[in-house]
Amino acid sequence: MHTTPLTPELLRGALDLERTAHGLLPHRLPARARAQCADPQLAMVESQPSGVRLVFRTRATTIELDTLPTKRVYVGAPPRPDGVYDLLVDGRPAGRGSVAGGNTLTIDISAGTSERRPGEAGTVRFAGLPDAVKVVEIWLPHNETTELIALRTDAPVEAVTDGDGKVWLHHGSSISHGTDATSPTSTWPALAASLGGVELINLGLGGSALLDPFTARALRDTPADLISLKLGINVVNADLMRLRAFGPAVHGFLDTIRDGHPDTPLLVVSPILCPMHEDTPGPTVPDLDAPGEGRLRFRAGGDPAEKASGKLTLGVVREELSRIVRERSAEDPHLHYLDGRELYGEADFGDLPLPDGLHPDDAAHRRIGERFAALAFTPGGPLGDGAA
The missing domain is CATH 2.60.120.260 (Galactose-binding domain-like)
Structure with a gap:
C-alpha cells in the first residue's frame, strides 16, 4: 500500500x-x-x-x-x-x-x-x-x-487541481451545517452544490451564525464566485440581540463581506419555517418535559408580548432582512433576497415536520437542497449563470 x-x-x-x-x-x-x-x-x-x-x-x-x-x-x-x-x-x-x-x-x-x-x-x-x-x-x-x-x-x-465548478461560499446555522442529515453529502448545501454544479465551502456553524465580525472577515477573505448567507435563526435561538442592534449588525456583516467581494453575487436567505419561533422570541431551550420521546426536543423560552420591547422572532427577522436587502440593492445590483419559507414552509411542515422542533430531517434536507438549487443556481437565478 x-x-x-x-x-x-x-x-x-x-x-x-x-x-x-x-x-x-x-x-x-x-x-x-x-x-x-x-x-x-x-x-x-x-x-x-x-x-x-x-x-x-x-x-x-x-x-x-x-x-x-x-x-x-x-x-x-x-x-x-x-x-x-x-x-x-x-x-x-x-x-x-x-x-x-x-x-x-x-x-x-x-x-x-x-x-x-x-x-x-x-x-x-x-x-x-x-x-x-x-x-x-x-x-x-x-x-x-x-x-x-x-x-x-x-x-x-x-x-486534482482542475476544479470544474464555480466556488460557492455559504454561511448559515445548524441547518446549513447539516444537523439531522444522515451523511455529509445529504446535507442540503451539499445536495444543492451537486445539483448546481458548484464547489461548496460550507461555513454553516451550528448555533453560531450570530453575525460575528470575525466570521464576516473570514467570508471576506475567502475566494469565491458565489456567496449566500442564511441568517436569523441563531440570533433568535440565543436571544442575542434586540431589533435595534440586529439591523446595524446585518449591515456591518454585509459591508465587511463587500470589502472583499464588491461584485460577487450575494444571496441573503431568511430562516425557514420554524413554528415555535415564528411569533415567539427566544431563547430556545431544551424541552425537559419530553424525556420519553427518545430524542432531544426544543421549545421557545420567550413570550410573544416581548416583541414590543424589541425581542426578535422569525417574522421580525424576515421583515428586517427583506427591508435591508431591498434598500441596499438600489446601489448593489448583485445583492439578492430569498424568503426561507420558499425552501421549507407551512405545507412542508405538515408533510415533513421538524423532529426536534428545530431541525429538518434527511428528507427535508433533500427537499431544501433541491429547491435551493432550482431557485438559486438555474439560469436567471440570483446565483445562476448571468446573475447580476
Missing part, C-alpha cells in the same frame, strides 16, 4: 489546517477568527468538517483513511450514531463507512458543562473500486470533529 502525505492540496472545503500531535485537523474558520472567541460551542462546530472532503485522482481499488474522531454524547439523550464518511467516484456515490471509537465529548446542556475523554484512532476502508483512473472524493463526517492521520492506497495518488 502507498502512504500519501496529507497536504492542503488534497483537501477542499476547509479554511485552515492545524497540525496536531496525531495528524491534520481541518478547521472551517481561520486561526485569527478562532482566537477572537473562546466559546467552546463555536470551537466544536467549526472543527466539525461539514463540506470538507479529500479529493484526488488515482486508479486504486482499495483506500484506507486513518482518523481520530471526537464523538459527542448528550446527557439524557440516546447515543448518537458514528459519523459517516461518503465516498464518491467521478461524482457518483460509491461507498459509505464510519470510524468507531475516538475521543468522547460528553455535554450536559442543562448544566452547561462538558467533559472530554481521549480515545483511540480508527480506519475507514473502501475496497473493490474500479481499476481505472478516476477522481475520488472522501467527504468527512459533517457532525464529527475529525483529525486526519494517514491515507493509504494500492496505487499512487495525485492532487
Whole structure:
C-alpha cells in the first residue's frame, strides 16, 4: 500500500489546517477568527468538517483513511450514531463507512458543562473500486470533529487541481451545517452544490451564525464566485440581540463581506419555517418535559408580548432582512433576497415536520437542497449563470 502525505492540496472545503500531535485537523474558520472567541460551542462546530472532503485522482481499488474522531454524547439523550464518511467516484456515490471509537465529548446542556475523554484512532476502508483512473472524493463526517492521520492506497495518488465548478461560499446555522442529515453529502448545501454544479465551502456553524465580525472577515477573505448567507435563526435561538442592534449588525456583516467581494453575487436567505419561533422570541431551550420521546426536543423560552420591547422572532427577522436587502440593492445590483419559507414552509411542515422542533430531517434536507438549487443556481437565478 502507498502512504500519501496529507497536504492542503488534497483537501477542499476547509479554511485552515492545524497540525496536531496525531495528524491534520481541518478547521472551517481561520486561526485569527478562532482566537477572537473562546466559546467552546463555536470551537466544536467549526472543527466539525461539514463540506470538507479529500479529493484526488488515482486508479486504486482499495483506500484506507486513518482518523481520530471526537464523538459527542448528550446527557439524557440516546447515543448518537458514528459519523459517516461518503465516498464518491467521478461524482457518483460509491461507498459509505464510519470510524468507531475516538475521543468522547460528553455535554450536559442543562448544566452547561462538558467533559472530554481521549480515545483511540480508527480506519475507514473502501475496497473493490474500479481499476481505472478516476477522481475520488472522501467527504468527512459533517457532525464529527475529525483529525486526519494517514491515507493509504494500492496505487499512487495525485492532487486534482482542475476544479470544474464555480466556488460557492455559504454561511448559515445548524441547518446549513447539516444537523439531522444522515451523511455529509445529504446535507442540503451539499445536495444543492451537486445539483448546481458548484464547489461548496460550507461555513454553516451550528448555533453560531450570530453575525460575528470575525466570521464576516473570514467570508471576506475567502475566494469565491458565489456567496449566500442564511441568517436569523441563531440570533433568535440565543436571544442575542434586540431589533435595534440586529439591523446595524446585518449591515456591518454585509459591508465587511463587500470589502472583499464588491461584485460577487450575494444571496441573503431568511430562516425557514420554524413554528415555535415564528411569533415567539427566544431563547430556545431544551424541552425537559419530553424525556420519553427518545430524542432531544426544543421549545421557545420567550413570550410573544416581548416583541414590543424589541425581542426578535422569525417574522421580525424576515421583515428586517427583506427591508435591508431591498434598500441596499438600489446601489448593489448583485445583492439578492430569498424568503426561507420558499425552501421549507407551512405545507412542508405538515408533510415533513421538524423532529426536534428545530431541525429538518434527511428528507427535508433533500427537499431544501433541491429547491435551493432550482431557485438559486438555474439560469436567471440570483446565483445562476448571468446573475447580476
